[in-house]
Amino acid sequence: MARQNRLLEVENLKTYFHTENGTVPSVDGVSFHVDRGETVAIVGESGSGKSVTSFSIMGLVSPPGKIEAGHIRFDGTELTSLSERKMRKVRGNEIAMIFQEPLTSLNPVFTVGHQISEAILLHQDTKKAEARKQGIAMLKRVGIPRAEQVYQSYPHALSGGMRQRVMIAMALSCNPKMLIADEPTTALDVTIQAQILRLLKKISKEVDTSIILITHDLGVVAELVDRVIVMYAGQIVEQADVYTIFKDPKHPYTQGLLESTPKIHELHDELKSIRGVVPVPTNMPTGCRFHPRCPHAMDICKEKEPMMVDRDGKAQVRCWLYASEKEDVG
Ligand SMILES: Nc1ncnc2c1ncn2[C@@H]1O[C@H](COP(=O)(O)OP(=O)(O)OP(=O)(O)O)[C@@H](O)[C@H]1O
């Protein structure tokens, strides 16, 4: 892939939380990239470090958390050394983020219209009437019926799905180069989830925005993303294009995630779950962090941390089952 296609490059990122109970290596040597217009999923169980990864990119890590090492290059700019003032500009104009529960991000005392027009006015030198027009157009664009009416509503008067659409409209109002959607649909019912995800897909195509979709549910990403990054206990354990992840998952953790993902057409299949629990972050297992739960664990897995190996240029996997074949790629 040509270099100018790179929008985001995360290199050996380490974000730790220094708590009373010890250091939590929430993100521990994570490297990945996102190209322009690309949609990438970050998946993994609760506590694997997905949100801390996105907070690190957004410059929203605060004490006791700290970016200890690594680089985050966005569109040619190193973000880890940017001043808070400049970072705020990046956040407003270039990278937008939407969260799981829009009610916590929408202000209950202002109308939807007030909030969306404020967002537009913040980024554009334009008149109020024009911001209103744009705001309503944006609401229509994210599939909100009776947009003029919704524009005048307060957030609590809307359904969860509508609120999430409003959040997406606000996020897009600054024309970001990248949108980070952190579990944007987990609070919604299944039908609405599918609608929101389809909307995100449509938008990414229309405006050529790159998307990082964060989810613990591999099932939702299949039709939506180009590439999948699988995280476990603060590390990336596998990354590959979406086709390869579903057809030929390599890491036992990815295989476990897939087996515990319901498939729409196989309702009668019994769902397996991955045995054991995620490790306590202040007390990570030695060797491979997944070994206590892994059905294929060998002696070396308990002793030595596996490195990331490349599989035919198609996939990268951090697992001793494959590690002897080729050398470390990061
Ligand atoms: N403010 C904090 N202080 C201490 N530890 C934290 C803090 N925020 C996150 N962590 C720890 O960092 C680890 C990764 O958390 P993170 O929120 O990134 O997980 P996640 O993959 O987003 O999980 P979920 O699916 O539940 O959202 C967890 O062990 C969590 O306890």
Ligand SMILES: [Mg+2]
């Ligand atoms: Mg999270």
